[in-house]
Amino acid sequence: MDKGYLENILKSVSTGRASVEDALNTLTHMHIEDIDYAHIDHNRSLRKGFPEVIFGEGKTAGQIAGIMGKMAVQEEIILVTRVDEAKAEEVLSGFPEAVYYNDARMIVRKKKDILIKGRGKILVLSAGTSDIPVAKEAYITAQAMGNEVDSVFDVGVAGIHRLFDHRKMIDDASVLIVVAGMEGALPSVVAGMVSRPVIAVPTSIGYGVSFGGLTALFAMLNSCSSNVAVVNIDNGFGAGYMASIINRI
Amino acid sequence: MDKGYLENILKSVSTGRASVEDALNTLTHMHIEDIDYAHIDHNRSLRKGFPEVIFGEGKTAGQIAGIMGKMAVQEEIILVTRVDEAKAEEVLSGFPEAVYYNDARMIVRKKKDILIKGRGKILVLSAGTSDIPVAKEAYITAQAMGNEVDSVFDVGVAGIHRLFDHRKMIDDASVLIVVAGMEGALPSVVAGMVSRPVIAVPTSIGYGVSFGGLTALFAMLNSCSSNVAVVNIDNGFGAGYMASIINRI
Amino acid sequence: MDKGYLENILKSVSTGRASVEDALNTLTHMHIEDIDYAHIDHNRSLRKGFPEVIFGEGKTAGQIAGIMGKMAVQEEIILVTRVDEAKAEEVLSGFPEAVYYNDARMIVRKKKDILIKGRGKILVLSAGTSDIPVAKEAYITAQAMGNEVDSVFDVGVAGIHRLFDHRKMIDDASVLIVVAGMEGALPSVVAGMVSRPVIAVPTSIGYGVSFGGLTALFAMLNSCSSNVAVVNIDNGFGAGYMASIINRI
Amino acid sequence: MDKGYLENILKSVSTGRASVEDALNTLTHMHIEDIDYAHIDHNRSLRKGFPEVIFGEGKTAGQIAGIMGKMAVQEEIILVTRVDEAKAEEVLSGFPEAVYYNDARMIVRKKKDILIKGRGKILVLSAGTSDIPVAKEAYITAQAMGNEVDSVFDVGVAGIHRLFDHRKMIDDASVLIVVAGMEGALPSVVAGMVSRPVIAVPTSIGYGVSFGGLTALFAMLNSCSSNVAVVNIDNGFGAGYMASIINRI
Amino acid sequence: MDKGYLENILKSVSTGRASVEDALNTLTHMHIEDIDYAHIDHNRSLRKGFPEVIFGEGKTAGQIAGIMGKMAVQEEIILVTRVDEAKAEEVLSGFPEAVYYNDARMIVRKKKDILIKGRGKILVLSAGTSDIPVAKEAYITAQAMGNEVDSVFDVGVAGIHRLFDHRKMIDDASVLIVVAGMEGALPSVVAGMVSRPVIAVPTSIGYGVSFGGLTALFAMLNSCSSNVAVVNIDNGFGAGYMASIINRI
C-alpha cells in the first residue's frame, strides 16, 4: 500500500467525504488480503518502504496475474521475478502497461516514473558472460527501487586488466554489487580496491566442483576483504534490494 | 596511514622543512613495509578509510606487538581481533595505553577519542547468551570505527515477546547486526520488522546438526526477508566493519 | 484389517455359522497377503490401529488399484499418497466412491463417515504459499485418521504479525503441525508460543543453499524450543499420522 | 514462575496485604530478569507449563548458580543439563538440596515431591551401552516433569530377541523414547511393534561413517514406520520434554 | 575365454591339427581384443573364473551387440546389466537365444545349461517393493554364475514378524544378500540372526534425507553385526557376483 493511497483515504475521512466506518473497513480489509493461495501483505509497503515482490517460480501465470490485480489498486510499482518468457507473455496480456525484461526474467509494472531516492550510484559488476542474467536481475531491481545504476559485465579475474579499465566507475559507486560463479574471486578483488560496501552474489554457473554455486558462495564468505556481505546463490533480486536500502541511509 | 599523518609530510615539503627526496623515501617506504612475517599495507587506511586490522589467531604476542609497533607511528587507531587473555596481557605490557575487551577478545589502541562519523545508530542483537562474544566483537568494531552503537542480547525466537519489548530501539536503528547460532532464525524475524539493512552473523554455537554454524548460515542466506546479507560464521568483526561503512554512505 | 471385520468372523465361529477350519483359514490367509509385487500386511490395522498406507510414487495405477482391491474387503479406510492427477484418474475409474485431493496429491477411500477419535484439535500451519501441498497432505491424513483439523497457510516469519492474528487458534490446538521451507524458522517461533507438542515438517521449497529442504530440516532440529520433533523433508503424511496418534493418547 | 507463587501475590493484593503498586512492581520485575549474561524468562513456566531449563555447556559454575539463585525464589523445580562432575560439585556446594545425576550429567533441584501429571507410562529404550548417558538424560527429564518412566538399555537390533524379551513393557507404554547411535535402526523396529508415538534420539556414538550421529539421524528420519518423529543428535533432554507434553494431552 | 575353448586349441596343437604358430596367433589375438570403443579382456574368464560383464548403461544397442558378438565365440555365458527394454529388444534381434529379464534389466545369453558350482544356497532378501529391481539383478547374476538361489521380497523392519515367517529359509542359506533403501536397517537385523556372511546392498529408494541411497549405505557400514560387508548403491550385480565367489570357496 503506497503512502499516498493511504493519505487519500485519511483525507476523505477528515473532509467528511468518507465515513469513519467505511475507512476503517477499507483499511482493515487492506491489511492482509487472502486470495486463497496467498496472504497479500498490503501493510508491507508502509512498514518496509517497498511492496511485497512476487516470486514467479512455481506460480502459474493466472496466480501471478491474480496477485498483481489485487496489488495494482494500491501500489505504485509491482515487481515479479523468475518468470520465463511464455509465462510472462500470458501475464502481460492482462497488464499491457507492464514491461518484461527477458535477460533478467522479470516483469516490472509502474504507475508513473520512478523517483530517484538513492544518495549515490549503484554499480553492478559480473565476472562472466553466463552471470549476466543474475546481474541484470540486480540491475532492474535497484533501478525499480529508485536508484541510478551502472553495470560492467564479463570482467573476471583471469584477465584482471579488464577490471582496471573501469577503475573510475568503480571508484565513483556508493554501493557495489559483484556477481560471479566458478571460483567466485571477483568480489574479493573489487572490495580490496574500494572503501564502499560490496554485496556479493554467487551464481550457479560452473561445472564439476563448482557445486551449483556453493564454491563461489563459500569463497565470497571467506573474502579476505572486510567490506563484503553475501546473499544466496543466484539471488540477484536480493542483492539489488539490499544495495537499494543501503543507498538510502 | 592516517590522512593527517600524510598531510603533515606534504606540508613539510611545501614549506621546505623536508626535501622532496626525504619525503619520497618516507612515503615509498611506508607504502608496504616488510617485517619478515608480514607485508604491512600502510596505504590501506588512505585507500579504504580504515587501517588494516590484525587477525590475532595464529600469531604470537611478539608478532602482534611487532606489527602494532610499525603501525603505531602512522595510525590513529589499531584493532586486534581474536586474542585470548594470556596473549593480550603480554601485548599490553608494551602498549599500556591500549585496552583489552575480554568478552570480545579484542585489543583497541587509540591515540585520541574517536569521532562519530556514522549517520545513524547501529544496533547489535544476539539470540542467545553464548552468542555474546561474537556480538561484542561486532559492537567494539563498530564503535572503534566511529559509530554510536546499542545492543540487546539474549532475545531469541523461542520467546518472541522479549524481542518486541525492544521495538523502539529496533525501529530507530539505521543499520542492524543480528547474531545467532543454532537455527539462525532471528535475522529473518528482525528484518521482517524494519526497512533498514540487516547484517546477519551466524555463530558456531549449537551441537548435533548445527554443524558449527553452517545451519545458521544457510538459514540466514535463505531468509524470506530481502533486507538481509550475511558474513562468515563467527565473523563479528566483519559485520561491525560492514555496518560501519554502510552507516557512512 | 478392521477390528469390526475380525469381530464378525469370530462371531460366526462362536455361533456356528462358520467352522473353526474356515475361520482359521481366512485369518491365516489375511495375515500377510502376497500379490507378487507386495506383501500386504493385513495384521497392521489390528497391531497399529490404522491400515497400511499406500505410497503411490513409483507404483503404476494398476499396482495401486490391485493393492486397494485386496485391502477394500477388510478395511474401513484406505489412503494413497503421492499420486499425480493422471494416475489418480485411472485409479478412481475402478473406485468411483474414492476421492482425489488435487493439492495434497492423495486418494482417500472410506466405507462410512470417519468417527472423531482425537481428544483435541490439530492445527496445521504453513510458512509459504509453496508449502501448501505438503501442509494439505498432513491435513487430509489427520482428518482421515479421525481428528478435527484446522489450518492457516502463508504465515511465515518475515511478517510475524500475520502469525499473531491467529493467536487464538494457535492457543486452542492440542497438537500443532508446522510446515516450512527455506530457513525453516516458523516451528521455533510457534513452539515458543505454546505448551503443546509441535511436529515440524521441512519442505523442499527454496533455491541455492536451501539444499532441497536440508537447511529447513537442520534448522528445525536445532530449534531453541524444546517442544518440537521433526519428520523427513516433505513428509506431510508422516506428520499427520504422528499428530493423530499423539492426539489419541 | 510457578502458578502458586503468582496466586499468592494476587491474594495479597486482594486482601490488602500488598498494595497494587507493589504487586505491579514485583510482577513486572519478574517478567524478564536481566542478570547481565542472561535474560531469565520468568514468564515461561506460566506460558509453557515448565520453567526454562539451564543448558550447562559453556556456562561457568558461577553463572549456573547465579541463574539458579534467581529462579529458586519462584520455581518449584529447576533442571540443569550437560554439567560435568567438577562443575556440578561446585554448583551443589551452594544448593545442597539439589541432586546431581552422574550418568545423565544433570542437576535437579526440587522444592517438594513431583506430582505425577502424565496419563500413561513413558518408556526409554537404548540400543547400546554407550547410548546410556543420552537415554538417562531423557529419563531424568521425563521424571522431573511428572511422569512415570521405565527403561531398558542395550537392546540393539543385532540381537533382536533381547528386544522381544521386553515385549510387555513395550506394549504398555503410552509414549516411547528410543535412543540409538551407529546405524540408528532401533526406532524403526520398535515403532513397527506399537501404535504409540515414538520419539527417536540419534546419538553421536560410532566411528567412521557414523559421522557423529548423522547416519543414525538420517536413518531415523527415513523410518519406514510412520509413528516416529526425531530430535537433534544427543538431545536426550528434548526427547524427554517432548514425550512429557505428549503424555499430558 | 572359457577353459574348454582354450583346451580345444591346445589339443589341436598337441595332435598336430593346428600348428604352433597358428595357436600362438589365435591366443595372442584373443588376449585383449580391441574393437575401437573397448579393449575386450578375453583373458579374464581364465584369470577370474567368469567372463567380463557388459555394463549396458551409456552404451548403444549396437555397441553392446558388437561386444557380445566378439565374446560369443569363446564364452559359455554372457551377462549384460542395466539395459532398458527398448535397447534390449534391439540387442536381442541379433541374439534370439538370449533372454531379457525385465525387472532386473539384464540380458543373459548362455550356450548350454549352467552347472551348479556353489556349495550352498544363496538367499536374496529385500526390504521393500521398490527394492525388487536391484534384488532381481543380484538374483539373476548369482544364478547365472552357477548357484541355487532363493528370494523373499518386501520384508522390511517396520513389520519385523514378516521376516520371522521366513526363519527356516534364512537359517539354511550359506550366503545372504540383503537389499534395502530408506533407513537400510534390514541387513543388521538379518545378520544378527545368522552366522553366515551377509552382503548388504543399499538402494537409491527413498526421498528427503535418504540422499539417493547414501543413508542406507552408511547405516549398513555402521552395522552393529560383524558379518556384514557392503557394495555400492544399487549394485545388485556386484552383490550377486561377490556372493557367488564366496559360495565357491
Add this chain to the structure above:
Amino acid sequence: MDKGYLENILKSVSTGRASVEDALNTLTHMHIEDIDYAHIDHNRSLRKGFPEVIFGEGKTAGQIAGIMGKMAVQEEIILVTRVDEAKAEEVLSGFPEAVYYNDARMIVRKKKDILIKGRGKILVLSAGTSDIPVAKEAYITAQAMGNEVDSVFDVGVAGIHRLFDHRKMIDDASVLIVVAGMEGALPSVVAGMVSRPVIAVPTSIGYGVSFGGLTALFAMLNSCSSNVAVVNIDNGFGAGYMASIINRI
C-alpha cells in the same frame, strides 16, 4: 557360551547330577546377563559361532574386566578391540593369561589353543606403513577365529612392482583383506588379479581431501573389480571377522 560348556550342563541333567530346575535356572540366567552397564549376550556364541567381542573404546578398564569376568566362565576365547596400552595393562593385571597385541591394540584371552577351522589361507595386505595397526587388527581377529593368516604390508600402488613380488602368496589365498588409506586404490588392483573374494578396509590415514578415510571408502565402493565388498573405516576387526566366516563356508 561355548557349545562344550552347554553340553556339560545337559549331561549333568541326563545323568541326574543336576536337577532340571537347576539347569533351567542356569541356562535362563546365562541367556542374557545384566551387569548394570551391559546386557551380555551369552546365547551369541551358540547362535553365531563366536562369542560377543568387547569394543574397548569408551569403556573403562574396570568395565572391560567386569565383562571379561562374566564371559570367562563360559567362553573358550575372548577378544577385546581398541584398547590403548595403559588400559590394557590394567585389564591384564586381572587376566595374566591374556595377551595384549600392541600394534593391533587388542587383548586376546584363550583357554586352549585355537583349532584351525578355515578351509584356506587368509591374506592381509596393506598399502602403507601407517595402515599397519588396522591390518594387524584384521590379522589377529582372523587368527583368533581359527584361520591360517599371512600378511604383506606397505605394498601401495605408487610402486606396483612391490605388489607383484608377492604374486604367489596372493594367488594362494582363499580370502583377501586389503587395507588402504589415502586414495584407496589397492583393493581394485588386487581384486583384478584374483578370482577370490576381497574384503576392502578403508583407513583414516591421509590429510586434506582424504576426509578421514571417506575418499578411500568411496573409491573402494566404486571399484571396477566385482569381487570386492567393503567394511567401515578402520574396521580391521570387522574385515577379519567377515573373512573368517567366508573361509568356513
Add this chain to the structure above:
Amino acid sequence: MDKGYLENILKSVSTGRASVEDALNTLTHMHIEDIDYAHIDHNRSLRKGFPEVIFGEGKTAGQIAGIMGKMAVQEEIILVTRVDEAKAEEVLSGFPEAVYYNDARMIVRKKKDILIKGRGKILVLSAGTSDIPVAKEAYITAQAMGNEVDSVFDVGVAGIHRLFDHRKMIDDASVLIVVAGMEGALPSVVAGMVSRPVIAVPTSIGYGVSFGGLTALFAMLNSCSSNVAVVNIDNGFGAGYMASIINRI
C-alpha cells in the same frame, strides 16, 4: 591476436603504409572488443601464447559464430569446447573450413597447419570406455596447441596387465594425461611408473558413491605418487592446455 598479425601492423607503420593514428586506433580497438554478450580479450594470445578458447555450453550457435567471426580476423587457430552435434552443424555452416570432432564435442578452426612447438610427446591414457570423450577433448586440445600426442584408452586398474602392455609408450612420453572416473586409481599407478609429470583428470562416470566424479577427484588429490596434479572434473580441455604449456618449457 596472433603475433604475426601484430607484426604486420607495426611494419605498416614503420614503412609509412599506415599512420600512427590508424595503427593506434586498430590496436586499441583490438585490445578488448565488446560484442554485447562478451568482452573478447584479443590481447590474450600475446599475453598467454594462445587465444581465448570458446566454452560452448550455454551459448547459442549464433553467439559462438559471432565470437568466432571477431576472432577469425586475427587468430591463427580457434577452439570451441562442449558443443553438441546439432549446434556444431549450425556453427559450421558459416565456417566450412572448421572441423567438428564428434567424440570430443569440439570445433577446431585453423588457418594453416599447426607447427609442432612441444619438446616431447604427450600421452593420453583413459581408464574406461566411457571416459573416452573427456580423453579426446584433452587429445584434440594438446594437438591443436602444437604437440605430438598419443593415446591408449580402456586400460583401467582392474586388469593391470593391459597397462603394462603399453609400457614403452608410457616411458617415452614427456607429459602424461590420465583420465579416469569411478575410483580414479589409474593416475596413481601410472605416476608410480614414470618420472614425468602426470595431469590427472577425474570424470563424472560412475554411479552411487562416485558422486559425479568427486570420488575420483579426491582419490587423485590423495595420490601417493608425488608427480600428479589435478584439474576439475571432466575438464579434458584444461588438462590438454596444461600439458601443452608444460611441454614447451
Add this chain to the structure above:
Amino acid sequence: MDKGYLENILKSVSTGRASVEDALNTLTHMHIEDIDYAHIDHNRSLRKGFPEVIFGEGKTAGQIAGIMGKMAVQEEIILVTRVDEAKAEEVLSGFPEAVYYNDARMIVRKKKDILIKGRGKILVLSAGTSDIPVAKEAYITAQAMGNEVDSVFDVGVAGIHRLFDHRKMIDDASVLIVVAGMEGALPSVVAGMVSRPVIAVPTSIGYGVSFGGLTALFAMLNSCSSNVAVVNIDNGFGAGYMASIINRI
C-alpha cells in the same frame, strides 16, 4: 639409490673387485629393503629420478632415523617432511650434518652440494602470512631437487597492487607455485597474468566456511584460467616436487 652408487658397484664387477654373486646379492637386497615397519623402495631413485621422501607425520623419531640410516648409504639426498621441532632435534642428534627448517617443518640431509638441473626459475607466491609454512615446504623441496627458487609472501588479492609490485619476478618464472587459503583466489589472478604453468596449493588456513581448505581447493579447481593444476590441501611438498619435474622437461 643414486645412479653413481649403482655405477660403482657395476664397475667393481667389471674390474673383478667384486664377484657377480656379491653384486647380485647387494643389488637384490637393495631393491626393496624391509625394516619391519617399512618397505624401503631403493629402486625408486633410479626409476623416478629422486629417492623416496619420508613423510614424518605419525612416525616416531626412531623410525625416521631408522629409515634415514638405511637410505643414507645409497642416496645423495634425503628429505623428511612434517616433522615438529622436538622430533627433529631427536633425529638430528644422529645426523648432525642434516639441517632442520623450522618454518617448513622439514629435515634435509645432503652428501654434497645440489646441482642445478632445472631449466628456469621456480617462483613460490603465497597469499597470507599464515600460508608461509606450506609455501616454505614447496620452496625447500624445489631447491633440494636442484632448482633456482624465488619467493614472495603475503600478496593476497585484497590488496592486488602488492602483487603487481612483483610483476617482473612473475614474468620471469618458468613454473609458478601459488599458495593460498581462505577464498583461494590468488592462483586464478596470477595464472591470468602469465603463459607458464601454475601449480596451485590450497591451505587449511581460515575459519567458518573455509572448511579446512576445501573452499580454496574447489575455487582453484574452478579457476577460469586454464594454466592451473592443483594438489592436495597443505601439500607444499607435492607442489615443489611437481614444479621440479616440470622444470626439467
